[in-house]
Amino acid sequence: MSTRRIAILVWALGLVAASTQSVAAHGLIGQRFFPATLAIDDPFVADELSLPTVLHIRTGGSDESPPTLQTDLSGELSKRLSPNLGLSLGGTYTFLDPIPGKSTSGFDNMEVSLKYVFWQNAEHETLLSAGASWEIGGTGSKKIGADSFDTVTPQFFFGKGFGDLPDAVDWLKPAALTGALGLAIPVRRLNKTFSLDDDGNVQTTHDLNPKTFNWGFSVQYNLQYLQSFVRDVGLPAPFNRMIPVVEFAMQTPIEGPHTGRTTGTINPGIIWFGRYMQLSVEAVIPANTMTGKNVGVLAQIHFYLDDIAPKIFTWTPFHGVLGPTQPQ
């Protein structure tokens, strides 16, 4: 048996072992459970670990670069500092395999995020939060195109479950919407490039690092919510803990030569959540031809640290041990 097949077998066995545990509770508001989404950040603060998140996609070629197989391996650790304030630290290792060309790999820039939940309503399964992320320029490798400058992104998040809809449309009650809006502001406004012209004179060109509006949302349909709170349709495990989801992750430059040209991906997929972790897989479909033309795959293993070991992972500097995430 090849090493690859053994790896698949170990992963599958792990999946089976984990599926003998039952439902988790994470990102709870009222009776609504919101999972961690893959392409956009979710609105909750929690003690959790995403390891790994794997993106594999073939990017289209251009005049300047050949088609390239890109594989990103990412990890993110999130920690509550208070019941409503959370800090996250994330990193990505990227492999680039040009076709043809020499493969290269390296770390992308580290990212630090702070998020604060400032409003929540359990009856209406609604949550609002705000925060900021800081991509630390120069911490990544130039080989894979990591920026040498910082980028700061103020962000706004929301989550809304539709359990408060009237009974006439109770099949829609398991649905939920989350969203994330942010303005990515590069700290360095212009990149200077020096070159020699035909006469040997030094030419300086300035390339704008544009501000970009990052916007995304997810549409979810929680089968556990359907089964437990709306109608028991007899779904067996593991389907009774699945959440079909579609994520939209978009970027729109608001200045520079590409102003208003939105790129992004549409990611349909499935999230399965257990008591201590969730497993997710999504297709990554370019939203338009400017984004690309190839479909990729995005997968994640996500651990609920506050459920795995609440006394260890929910300690906070000012509020002591918070305990597991509780319904609000």
Next chain:
Amino acid sequence: MTLRALLPARLVPILLVSGALLATVAPAWAHVFPDHSEPRVGHVLDTPPPAVRIWFDGAIEPVFSTLRVEDAGKRRVDRNDARVDSSDRTLLEVSLPSLPPGRYQVFWSVVARDGHRTEGSFPFRVK
């Protein structure tokens, strides 16, 4: 797309480690959620049920667990004797009088053995 294309060789160690992690997550207490119930969530009954019973996916604390049933006018209709079964700590039940036809809503709130709290509600109807 073939499996080989989806699974580059460099992902093999990642899969091995994550598979091992999945398999070794130690059982522990955490939030409990309903596994199934009588009456079943959202179902219509021909005859009034003598009780509401909810089986959870873990043991629950009797002192902090509550269960009540309300009619469409939000009046409580159960016998106010909600209890955790002494021989099955995953079962929460409450007795009912003979209910007239109508729509009813069950409200539950439970605490797992280590203090994790979960809550919810579900409807059923009597013809």
